Amino acid sequence: MTTDNDWAGDAKNASTDGEFVRDTNYINDRITADAPAGTPTEQADGTYHWPVEAxxxxxxxxxxxxxxxxxxxxxxxxxxxxxISLGLAGPTHDVRSWVFDLDPDGVDPVTGLHRLQEGYFNRFPDYPRGITVPALLEVSSKKVVTNDYPSIVRDFQTEWTQFHREGAPDLYPVEHRAEIDEIAKRVYTEVNNGVYRCGFAGSQDAYDDAYDRFWATMDWLEERLTTRRYLVGEHITFADIFLFVTLIRHDAVYYSHFKTSRNKISELPALWGYLRELFQLPGFGDTTDFTEVKQHYFIVHKEVNPTQIVPQGPDLSGLATPHGREALGGQPFADGVTLPGPVPAGEEVKNPEPFQQELFGIPAAR
Structure with a gap:
């Protein structure tokens, strides 16, 4: 966690006057398979396309x-x-956003950056918006390429195909794209961002509206997943990944910190089974660090949690119990798709829970 004396002030997130509204303006450059090698190519809309390159x-x-x-x-x-190498910032930061304080000497070992902000300023010296993750940086120039998170993951699937591992899944199948996009849009507005609209509301009315909207969609998801194994089609798609990242944080953080406290996921049979199945797959549970998740929300969001006390609970070991979702048919991935291999050395979660160590063979915390 950040412990240096170079503190520029607490991060500010919560609304001061009512509804929380997220800034959704990003650096919309993309990395595409048809971009010519070399320097990025300017597009008609003023963005740039960068070439796919290992x-x-x-x-x-x-x-x-x-x-x-x-x-x-x-x-x-x-x-x-x-x-595509991976740089991981620590869970806590000041108003300037993410810091590479998990690495030796507090700098990212590949780019030498201390703060992600430096990569943004290397490209845009007066960058006026939030310094967000995920972001793709060009290693040689140490400049941010894009932080447009929807296109980053979509392009990983559609533009980087020449570098996919043998047996990689298709998370965005053409025949299901319209439905994936429709479901993902609702999940984003009402669930992914919905918990933030609850937690960062600046008035009771704004919170009440956000809470009602969040739980209306959660009830819809519970009903949908009662009769189908995955959100779209017979296999895991982007829609499931997008929902997973909020569900896995709900009971540990959002339930208390963001006041989405009608039910825990563990109290909703379909969603609880669905979450357990996804968590138990390589790629999902072995990339989740509950300690860092809790440290971020409960320490950084002083507007919501002024004491910055990080709760010890809840007990999440139930995530490792049998899920029973096989009864609904389907399977995680299509025939011929294989699970990813071991997590690359150095990329293991730093604070694995005992049940994660047992499920995935994750080494104990160093």
Whole structure:
């Protein structure tokens, strides 16, 4: 965690006057298979397309952040670890955002950056918006390429195909894309961002509205997943990854910290079985660090938790229990798809729970 004396002030997230509204303006450059080698190519809309190239880019992420987590899961499932390296920021930070304080000397070992902010300023010296993860950086220039998280994961699937591992899944099958996009949009607005609308609401009315909207969609998801194993089709898709990153944080953080406390996921039979199945798959549970997740929310969000006390609970060992979802038919991935291999050395979660160590063979915390 950040312990240096270079503190620029607490991060500010909560609304001061009512509804929380997320800034959704990002650096919309993309890395595409048809971009010519060399320098990026300017598009008609003023963005740039960068060429797909092994070892040129580094995924800057943080295990605490659900948006970054979805990119880590996708990278691992597709087997892109050997061509896109991973830099992991620590869970706590000041108003300047993410810091590489988990690494020796407090700097990212590949780029030498201390703060992710430096990578943004290297490209845009007066960058006015939030310094967010995930972000892809060009290693040689130490400049941010894009932080447009929807296109990052989508392009991992559709643009980086020449580097996918043998047996990689198709998380965005053409025949299901319209439905995946429709479900993912509702999951984003009402669930992924819905918990933040609850937690960062600046008035009772704004909170009440956010809470009602969140649970209306959660009830819809519970009903949908009662009769089908996955959100779309017979296999795991992006829709499931996008939902997983919020579900896995709910009981540990959002239930109390963001006041989404009608039910725990463990009290909702379909969602609880669904979450357990996903968690027990390589790529999902072996990329989840509950300690870092809790440290981020309960320490960084002083507006919501002024004491910065991090709870010891809840007991999450039930995630390792049998899920029984096989009864619904389908299977996690299509025939011929294989599970990813062991987590690359150095990328293991730093604070594995005992049940994670047993499930995935994760080494004990160093």
């Amino acid at each position: 070892d040129r880019y580094r995924l800057m992420a943080a295990r605490a952040c659900p948006w970054a987590h979805r990119s880590i899961i996708t990278r691992r499932l597709l087997g892109l670890e050997d061509v």
